[in-house]
Amino acid sequence: MNAIRTATSKDVPAIVEVTNRAYLAEAACIDGARTDSSDIAAKMRAGDFLLLADAEGALTGSVYAASVRGRGYLGLLAVSPAAQGQGLARVLIHAAEDWCRARQCRYLDLTVINVRHELFPFYRHFGFAPRESVPFPRPDVMKVQLHLVKFTKALYPPEQL
Numbered sequence: 001m002n003a004i005r006t007a008t009s010k011d012v013p014a015i016v017e018v019t020n021r022a023y024l025a026e027a028a029c030i031d032g033a034r035t036d037s038s039d040i041a042a043k044m045r046a047g048d049f050l051l052l053a054d055a056e057g058a059l060t061g062s063v064y065a066a067s068v069r070g071r072g073y074l075g076l077l078a079v080s081p082a083a084q085g086q087g088l089a090r091v092l093i094h095a096a097e098d099w100c101r102a103r104q105c106r107y108l109d110l111t112v113i114n115v116r117h118e119l120f121p122f123y124r125h126f127g128f129a130p131r132e133s134v135p136f137p138r139p140d141v142m143k144v145q146l147h148l149v150k151f152t153k154a155l156y157p158p159e160q161l
């Protein structure tokens with residue numbers, strides 16, 4: 001049940017569905033669906049989606065991993081609401097870290113919208129630290145004033161960096 005697999009193009013609709021269902025958590029501050037099939041397909045050309053499924057094969061979690069100018073990037077972390085609180089995000093985050101290490105990335109970056117205060121201790125728990133604020137890239141869908149907080153984690157101990 002906790003076996004990670006790499007998505008193929010056949011998984012695009014299910015990734016859209018599980019991601020949008022999880023990101024309803026941001027519906028109060030961002031207008032519209034979080035993603036769609038063309039966004040997922042474009043990301044898949046640049047990186048990989050790593051997936052978890054239940055015993056029937058239905059997706060329970062998804063995360064995007066990419067290497068951007070030599071640094072790892074983790075995005076669209078999503079766990080199906082019914083499967084949250086069972087350690088699936090831990091499995092997905094570790095899979096994304098392994099994916100990035102395998103591609104010689106020494107650091108892993110992600111962004112969080114500033115209003116998701118509960119995610120700050122969540123990502124700190126996994127060793128990420130906030131580094132800088134950057135503008136929210138889609139002002140057209142903001143329901144409230146937003147910016148992104150960029151978090152970074154070293155993927156190796158300091159003596160190996």
Ligand SMILES: CC(C)(COP(=O)(O)OP(=O)(O)OC[C@H]1O[C@@H](n2cnc3c(N)ncnc32)[C@H](O)[C@@H]1OP(=O)(O)O)[C@@H](O)C(=O)NCCC(=O)NCCS
Pocket residue numbers: 022023025076077078079080083084085086087088089090091111112113118119121122125
């Ligand atoms: C955020 C999200 C991915 C977490 O998924 P999850 O499967 O419920 O998380 P897990 O059960 O794997 O929890 C992982 C760990 O974080 C810890 N944790 C959870 N909330 C925490 C918090 N607020 N502060 C500190 N630690 C926290 C858990 O105790 C657990 O620790 P452990 O593995 O050491 O026991 C999920 O709630 C989700 O999909 N949310 C909607 C989409 C979203 O917000 N994505 C991230 C946007 S940047």
